[in-house]
Amino acid sequence: MNAFFRTISMITLLAVATTANAQSSDDDQLKLAAMEALISAPPERALPLARKVLEGTHSDELKERALFVLSQIDSAEAQELLVATAKNAQGELREEAIRMIGISGNQDALAQLGALYSTGDRDLRDAVLEAYLIADDRESVFTLAANAQDEAEFEAAVDMLGAMGAKEELRQLRDRAEYSERWIDAIAISGDIEILRELAMDGSNLERQAQAIEAMGIVGGDEVDSTLVDIYRAATSEKIREAALDGMLIADNDDGVLALYRSSTNAAEKKELLQYLIMMDSDEIWNIIDATLEGTD
16 A cells, blocks of 8 residues: 555544544644645545544644645535535634635635624634635625724724725725725725825815825835925924824834934924934934034034
């Protein structure tokens, strides 16, 4: 008997075992190693054995390995097993089944996660969002955000869209978001500098404007660096100037702050800019401090 069929035979014996007695650590590790061998096995061999493990009295850790094996099998039966586990299991095993559906990327299985999301707790909803992230299913996350029933649900979906770089979907939520801070942060994380700049130049809502200016620092880059310096210089309110400085701090644009410091003739302003340069650990800070103490700055 060759090595492959010896491995399959061993897994079969492990999968059909129904005893609930405690297993030794070595035995558990052997089972896990046997399950890992299924990853390279033909689907027609691996699927029934993974099913037996899931339906048996094995540890959750072993069952989670079986779920991963199923996620690698491109068949309706494998997806049905994942969905069934996502619907019927409890705790971490259920959440792992949901994530494995994301790894599989099967659209039919992913579509069934929406119903679970609507009736699940926070942990289950987070697992569904993670599955959509893994599968890069932006449309499903957008649907959850658009139909969110409360602020926490909306913000969780918006955060995920930001992580997915879903610029267009976030733009479509502009009215629904009412320019919330989490939506603005998600816009920044997605890299949509065009929308951020538009909001940063809109003085009709000072709070929203300041949030957008600060969020520009998340995007960073030369264009953002110069824009934040220009916003600071043109600002007519302390709130906007502080937002621009916070944006430069986030973007680590110490050159911009240094330029502002050197061009300023106001002692109070220079003190604030100096504090930012200290926080940013600017290479020039010690020269500035030395010049200040010497009275030459």
